[in-house]
Amino acid sequence: MKARKFLIFLIILVLISITFLGINSINTLDNLAYVVSIGFDIKDSGKLELSFQIAMPSGGSSSSSSSSSSSSSSSQSSESIINSVECNSLESGINLVNSYLGKELNLSHCKAIVFSEEIATKGIGEYLYTLMNNIEIRPTCMVIISRCNAKYFLNNSKPMLEQLSSKYYEVSSTAERTTGYTSDTTLQDFFSSLTDTFSESYAILGSVNDGTQGNSNLEGSDTASIASETPIDTQKNIETLGLAIFKDDKLVGELNGLESIAHLTVTNKLKNATISIPSPFESTNYIDLYMEKSKTKNKVELTNGTPYIKSNISIKARIISMSDDYKYLDQETVDIIEQYASEYIKSYISDYLYKTAKEFKSDIASFGKYAVSKFITWQEWEKYNWLDNYQNSFFDVNVSVSVKSRYLIIDT
Amino acid sequence: MNTDKIGISEAISLVIIIMISHIILSLPNEILTSNLSAAPLNVIYITAIALVFYIIISKLFKPFHNQDILDVSEYVGGSILRKIISFIYIVHLIFISGILILSFADTLKTVYLNDMPTELICLVFILIAVLANQFGFKSVSRTNAILMPFILITVLIIFLSLFTDFVPQRVFPVLGKGINETFISGISNIFAFGELIILYLIRPNLKDTKQANKVGIISILLSGSFLFITVTALLLSFPFITGGEGVLSIYMITRTIQFGKFFQRVDALFILIWALTFFSYLSVIMSYILKITKKNTNTSKSSPMIYLVALGIFIVTLIPQNIAQIRFAENVIYKYSSLFIVFILSFTILLLGYLKKKKQKGIVEIKQEVNNES
Amino acid sequence: MKVLQNLKNFFNSILNVEEDYDFTMSDETASNTQPEDLLKKQNIYPSIDVNLDYIHSRYNSLINSDIKIRNFLLNAKGKEFKAFLIYIDGLVDSSSINDFILNPLMLKNYSNQNTNPQVISEAITNNISVRKIKKFNVVDYIYECLLPQNSIKKVSSFDELVKDINSGNCALFVDTIEFAFDIDIKNFNQRSISEPKNEPSVRGSGEAFVENLRTNTSMIRRSINNENLIVENIVIGKSNQNNCAVCYIKNIANSSLVAEAKYRLNNIDVDYILSCSELEQLLKDDPETTLPEIMSTERVDKTCAALLQGRVIIIYNGSPYALILPVTLFDFISSPEDVNLNYRFSNLLKFLRGLAFFITLLLPGLYLAITIYHRELIPTELLYSIVATRVSVPFPIILEILMMELSFELIREAGLRVPSPLGSTVGIVGALVLGEAAVSASIVSPILIIIIAVTAISSFAIPDFSLSFHLRIARFAYIMLGSLCGFLGIGIGIFVHMLTLNSLKSFGVPYLSPYSPLSSIKNHSYFLKPVWKREYRASFLKSKKPIAQDKISMKWREK
Incomplete structure (x- = not known):
């Protein structure tokens, strides 16, 4: 019996030493900043510009009382902040933002990854490999190609009928089930089509609709419209309609709703x-x-x-x-x-x-x-x-x- | 302690745990890179061959009632051969357990515990296995038998969750890299059944040969089918695995499991089950090493040997420096050593023992006839 | 030198594991010493010595401590007959036996000294008187004249007689008579016996054990009317020589189990033992673990059910609890109410209790592991609400949990000692107000309060007292492990816990039977079968009668 007790004591010693030697930094829930979506842009100088939409979770309980007073002006009750940084790659960008913010960025609840059209035409293969290699990213997050700047896209993504912007992305992706105007492409799907030898990849096409009427001389029916050109009179907000077509990892074209x-x-x-x-x-x-x-x-x-x-x-x-x-x-x-x-x-x-x-x-x-x-x-x-x-x-x-x-x- | 009788389900669990541990790490990946889209065919093929091999072994074991391979080697070549065989077995078992534990600890470190050094994680595993062996072989085998259904259910859940995303056409082209790769040189993939090493040693603990046959056949069929399920699931879901780019293939599957939009990224629960798998795997292997040493050294209590064995395993985990070396050790060194020891060396010794027994029986019968006549 | 010796002892003790005390039951199937059919249908012998031998063997009176046999000489009409009286102590009224049976039969009085014959009729003719005398029949004489007892029967078969003795009658055997007298003289304690305090039940009987040993054994005897129920007496303690009874049913319980129990009881060398809980700790197989290996109960129906399954009961004089051995882990999670309900309801409740077992053990540890190490497991909306509530809390999660667990344990302990008018107030003050105040002062987060409350409620759902203690201790270990290495720590905890459970044995029965050595699951599993399908006794008890009832028990359904 004494041998067993000695062994148990040894194991406990080893485990406790893990805490006291400072090997494990206890990073509890509230020391992290949760990223909701990431945007990739390319500047004229050729450098990458990353934008992070970070959720402020204190909007969860208190905003229910404030939203009853401000019903239509959704831009004031948005509980996310956007930070952009110019950098060379994803990891170095995260590093720079970490040094600026008080909390460490955590990508495990990221719901959408947005690439702008310019960066997509140049090729997004390397970013995709980096993203798939990252431990925290969920393979089930959406991939959106935006016709405007990714930063502009994220800035205008304000939930109209929800409180939390993360749920907004999830809900908007399920809208395609009833309309069929776009497809629910995840990072996993995109990546496997990219590396497959018998298919090419495609992604969701999105843009910001700023309320100006689209082309009124559209031939044919309502469905032949594309993101940012739908004739909806509304406040500035994002919309996803249509598909972006890739060959290898470069954007080659777009498809409209029909x-x-x-x-x-x-x-x-x-x-x-x-x-x-x-x-x-x-x-x-x-x-x-x-x-x-x-x-x-x-x-x-x-x-x-x-x-x-x-x-x-x-x-x-x-x-x-x-x-x-x-x-x-x-x-x-x-x-x-x-x-x-x-x-x-x-x-x-x-x-x-x-x-x-x-x-x-x-x-x-x-x-x-x-x-x-x-x-x-x-x-x-x-x-x-x-x-x-x-x-x-x-x-x-x-x-x-x-x-x-x-x-x-x-x-x- | 050597002659504790165990039931059928406990024996099957002892054999399968090795296969499951390999499946969780990089075994399906290895089979896929060598055979591409012909991997399911290859797996069925090697399962059939393993089954035939086991039937032959059980026939060869028939004259040796309730004796294991060490007794047979003593019968063939005296105590020197037995000591040599025991030494080879011990080195092989220490090696494979050390490499596997290091591989899993590396996985854990990559995924969750980024700041802990791998040596500390390995040390925790080894100490727990030493503690398990202090409780005795009975506790280890019973715990193993209780954990086994849960582990098998998790493998099935992994398979079923991917079912809707299968692209069945990925199984074409049927012959993968060609007939040669699939069938002729593909037979070397039978190293996946390295668990048969336990079947050589388990006989004294079973009641009779009929039970031993049942145990062997059921365990080979079960482990073969689970290997088939995992390989097929991987093949039909991900293309990039076939390019050899995935490192922790099963873990990558679990990252994509989701139940609706609410439960996503449930891979942490699988890590819990796999940690239990590896604890029991290491305890089982250690208890077999202790059995072999006890047989050779004539000791009544095997307790001090546990620490020596633990030290040996810990030293093995310190040897590889980076993941390329780990993969090399796991896929190349383990492959050839397992092929040699399980399928060639032990088989030869069994064959020799069987022939010797037959010859002796022949001599005894002739002597009896002579006596009767005279 | 001494230092070296001490060092050597230290290393010896670390490296060498002593073999644990290992007792396994031997296999016994239907090894009756006498075929039971021959014992039936036996009539009373005329010779008293043969009768006495028969009674000795049938009642095992040499080892059975409450079967009393009184030999005496019976006087009837001047003749003396050898006779003996047999009764069960505790079930009969001793003063009535003295006054109304032994007194008239033994002491010399007119009725039994009178040698004049009984005259039926007398005719006198020519100075010659012819008397018709009744022939002297001892049986009739005793029955009609000697025994002033109100309820006597003459029986000639042992079967009937034994049945009546078992229910509290007393039997009188006289030499040369082929009948025995069955005298009704019952007296036993009725309901000063109260309801069980700690094991209440809705539809079961309301009897609990009391402090008197003989009363307890009489309650068991009343529920089990079987002459094979043996109640043996063993004396324990040097300064305080107290009685302890070992009860078992001879043709059901495994004899090596009984022998082991008696062996352990006889080889306890203590000064005194005051309660049966101390006795329980002295009898355990593995004294190092906190898991209970012997069940103690105060209900009579639970005890009788255990006896009929083939287990052994130990009752200690002065303690209102009975010890049941051997037991498995699943017996501790079953409640005595289960057999009184429809089997479907019982199975649902058993499932619920199994769930409560896991919740009370693992929930705080899992919460810690998930929030510290595995945040991606939590759904996003839930994560935001947890983070929002934790924003103003100054303590790290592990300190919060330890504080709240400690205060709950303090409340529980204090509640035991508060005088009863204040008892409920303390509960309300402690739990509600403290928790509520703590949340509004932002010392703890509300989600943590919910977790601690659910854990505490689940721990009250475990029926056995000692098992819930063990779970409390184990829960702290899991909290520590979960905070140190996340799910790896929880995995370590589960593995070591399972190893401990599997290495335990309770009087030769593996602790996780019937699931752990899987071969014995056939007859007796955690979930109950319907009443008409309980054909087998539990095979891990290795009883002498493995088959309990016929395949078809509802014979009224057969046409």
């Missing part, structure tokens, strides 16, 4: 979306369709080294708009609408596909994974180099829409 819906449809990630097609009965009216389920089957065949991609898409939709003298229950009407909708959807999906192939030359829908099964060994696949061959591909899209009835009113 094309994002096309992208999500083709990759089977569409949850719900609403599109408005021009009515086949009256040329000035629109019929709104609510797409519930879309199933896509992709097939890739290689003929003489050029890919021939076939997509069979079946969509279930509901008519949700009503006008006053159309019998939408009629089989004939429904047939016409289905046919028209199929043609319309096929046209915009084909547009999107050829745009990615010819204009951007980047396979963001990862068709490459269907092509891999044609090869036996890894060496053959690497020799083929799918990503360079994608620009020569041909597409064959077949869409079939089945329209169900609408909700409450049957006949008018």
Whole structure:
């Protein structure tokens, strides 16, 4: 028994010595500053400018009483501060901010990483590798490419309907489930697409909408708009709409809302979306369709080294708009609408596909994974180099829409 | 102390803990870099070979009831061969336990305890294992058996949480680097089943050979399936692992597990379970080292030897200087030493012992016949 | 020289672990010495010596300390017969035995001295008187004339007789008679016995043990009507020679277990022991741990249930507690209410108590580990509210927790000694006002108060007193470990704790049976089975009768 007691005593001694030798700096919760989002900019001199949006947690309990008095002016009750620093890399920037602030920066609750367009066109590969190597960063945070300056973006990201800005980012990313106008790309997804040999990466496109009316001569429907150009009359705030396309790690193009819906449809990630097609009965009216389920089957065949991609898409939709003298229950009407909708959807999906192939030359829908099964060994696949061959591909899209009835009113 | 009888589930847990510890560290990574997308195929292949190997071993062990490999080596070559084999086993066990503990301590240091020196973390592990052995082999094996279901459940949770993000097409191209790499030189991947070393030593503690067969087959199947699950999960979720860029592969999976938007970054809970895994792993290996020394040295109490063994393991943890050396030790030195000791050396000795026994039986039968005739 | 010797002793004691006292039970399955069928259906023998031998063997009266046998000579009509009386001490009214059985049978009085025959009828003819005399029948004579007792039966089968003796009657055997007299003379203590103070229950019986040993054994005898229940007497203590009773059921309990218990009791060399808690500490397998290995209870129904499972009970004169051995950890988490409820409710409560076990052990340690080392585990909104409340608190978290734990322990200890009118006031003052005031003065954060309160409530949900003490001590160890190395420290704590639990044995039964040596889980697990499925006794008790009931117990369902 005495031997056991001696051993336990020894272990306790070793453990206690850890505290008293000062090896472990007890960094409790309240000695840290929690970063909500990081912004990357590049200055004209070529140096990196980092912006950190840091949350001030004292806004949690006390702001509930103050917000009842100031309802619309959200800019005053913002509880985050923005600090920017000019530096060479992420880690040195964090170091500089640490020396300025009283508390140490902690990145483990970071929700969004924002890159500006300029830095994205130059290439963001090295920053991504640094971020993935960092222990604290969550791989599930969002990656946003902003059309304006990242610092301007962060400065204007003020929660309209929430108290905490961290929750704001989370909520805004889930909005895409009902609209389909952008996709919920995380750092993990971006990084794995970057290093994959059969797909390219894409990110959320965001910008600041300062309330000035967008281009009023937009052809087509409301969905063909892009971030910062939506015709919403509102206070200055951020919005995310559309996708940013990358080849390797450089930004090569942008997709608007409708094309994002096309992208999500083709990759089977569409949850719900609403599109408005021009009515086949009256040329000035629109019929709104609510797409519930879309199933896509992709097939890739290689003929003489050029890919021939076939997509069979079946969509279930509901008519949700009503006008006053159309019998939408009629089989004939429904047939016409289905046919028209199929043609319309096929046209915009084909547009999107050829745009990615010819204009951007980047396979963001990862068709490459269907092509891999044609090869036996890894060496053959690497020799083929799918990503360079994608620009020569041909597409064959077949869409079939089945329209169900609408909700409450049957006949008018 | 050498002849405490243990049940089936305790025996299976003793064997599996080694495989699980390797899985948590860099074993799946090693298999993936050598075979790329043919890794699942390779794992099934080596599991089958390990199973066949074990069936052969159990047949060879049949004439030796309830004796382990040391008794067989004494039968073959006298006490000198037994001492040599014991020495080789002890050195091998000390080495692998030291390297594994150092690897895990390095992981802990990188992830959480940035300021603690790795030697201190290793010292804590070793002292806890020494304390465990003071309680006796029975306590160690029972604690191991209690912890095993929880550890297995965490591996399953890791697999299931990634299920929705699988890209099944990553399993193509099917043959990875080619048939040669997958099947012929890929057979060297059977070092993953280095846990079979315990199966050589566990026989005196089991009731009979039928139970020993059951233990062996179930443990090989279980550990093979868990290896398959982990390798597949890694392959189908991350592309960059195949580029050999991930260091702590399973840990990186746990960083991406989330339950809705509320519970994210639950990897700390997994660190708790893995710390328990490594405590029990080190205690089990140490108790086997003590058993071997006790068999050779004729002592009644093995307590002072515990400190010597602990010192040996601690010295091993001090040797590698940086992570490249650790990985080299883990993947290259361990691979070849395990292949040699488990699959070649012990197998040869068993074969020799079996043949000798058969010959002796033949001689005895002939003598009996002669006696009957005369 | 002495220094060298001391150094040598020191190193010896560090390096050499003495072998612990290791007792394992031997396997016994149905090794009855007599097949029980032969014992049934036996009729009373005419010869008194054979009867006496039979009674000795049936009641094990040589070792059973409260079976009393009184041999005497019975006078009837001038003739003397050998006779003996058998009764169980504590269940009968001794003064009635003296006055109404022994007195008329032993002392010489007219009834038994009179040698005149009984005359039925007399006819006188021609100076010759012919009398019809009743033939002298000893049985009838004793039954009708000698015993002035109000309730007597003549029985001829041992079965019936033994049943009645067990319930408090006394039996009279006379030589040459094939009958025995079954005399009802019951008297035992009824309800000065009160409700159990510390183990209340909603639907169970309300009887608790008292200080008198004989009363306690009589309560057990009343609940278990079985002649195989042995109550042995052992004397303990040199200056204060107090009685201690060891109870077990002979054809269920493992005999090596009984032998070990008696061996330990007989080899205690102390001056005096005043309570059975001291006795418990002297009997423990591993005196170094704080975990209890013998259960002490004051409920009678719990004791009887333990006896019927095959355990051994020790009752000490002067102490209202009974010691149950052997026990496992899961017996300490089961409450005596469990058997009185529907098995589903009991299982739900057992699950809740298991959860309370873990909460009271681990919650403060986990809170410390998470807030100091693993902040990313906390969801972001919760993190902000914790940080917001901690902004004005001047102490680091570990000091806060230690202060609040210390004050809770002080409140608990003070509550035991406060006179009862003030008892509840102290609780309210201590817990509510202090906690509330501490929060508003920003000395502690409100989340910490919640954690400490939940921990304290969970510790009250553990039914056993000594186990909750152990959990209190272990909780401090986990707090220390959690603050030193985070989850690694908690892992160290859990591992060492489990090692300790697995190395303990309570009278030969591993402490975590039936889960730890997994082979014995078949019959008896932590969660209860329905009543009609409890066919087996616990296999870790290695009882002589492993099968308790038939496969189908509700035979009324069979058509």
